[in-house]
Amino acid sequence: MTFFEDVRAGDKYALGRHTFTAAEIKGFAVRFDPQPFHVDEAAAERSHFGALCASGWHTAAVWMRLMVAYRRTLREAALARGERVGTVGPALGFRDLKWLKPVYVGDAIDYASEVLETRVSASRPGLGLLSSRATGANQNGDMVISFISTAFIERRAAS
């Protein structure tokens, strides 16, 4: 994922694992999603979830953090080799975000990204477009989140 030309449909990236703590789940939810099952253990036990679980927006935001860290690692490794990596543009949005299972306290989520499609941008020929499926799976192998993102990536030819 250094330049458009280096990316192929089917490429998979393991972005890392994140374990959700109660403090972190409540800290996010108090700010952005203060539903009882995200902020209070006792209320969560009485809810259909049965226990405290993370806001879906929180599980998505952790994917973003790991993706940014992954790109940074790639960039630093390239710089160490005296190379540079293409700029990955801001995401334009995403499609088909699904929260498939709750993320409970202590769940360890493995985040990954798989390239679905690559194409040159018609409107901006110096750039390519990557469509990728982002996923998170828990320690039992159950998918908890899935969505498809599309973002610009610099073409080597243009650099």
Added chain:
Amino acid sequence: MTFFEDVRAGDKYALGRHTFTAAEIKGFAVRFDPQPFHVDEAAAERSHFGALCASGWHTAAVWMRLMVAYRRTLREAALARGERVGTVGPALGFRDLKWLKPVYVGDAIDYASEVLETRVSASRPGLGLLSSRATGANQNGDMVISFISTAFIERRAAS
């Protein structure tokens, strides 16, 4: 939006306005989206955005907070009348999220939700399903975020 039966396609809800501050934009981005144009004014000025702007996940999370507050207000008003409101289930996911314009420091975003479709759940006949378009527009009337959510809502008949 108290029970399924009270909701009609075309209903619109104004969820409130949120003004994004630099401290808040950076606070979210440091945790979840530490790209230069979200965490550092000088780097943002050199980027294609031209100035510090909010993570798209941040603008989405603020929608969630306002929606939760809106539902809470409805619930409290109903309780004050001696009534109750139907439970709105957790969202199952989102479709077609688009970040249409950057959200800069000081931008005041008006969030809203419009019901697109209502139907009884085939698998859970005590529940209805609401599809809604969530939007955020800035002080110039430009749409900055749009997505479609689907969530369960309790039927009055079942209560």
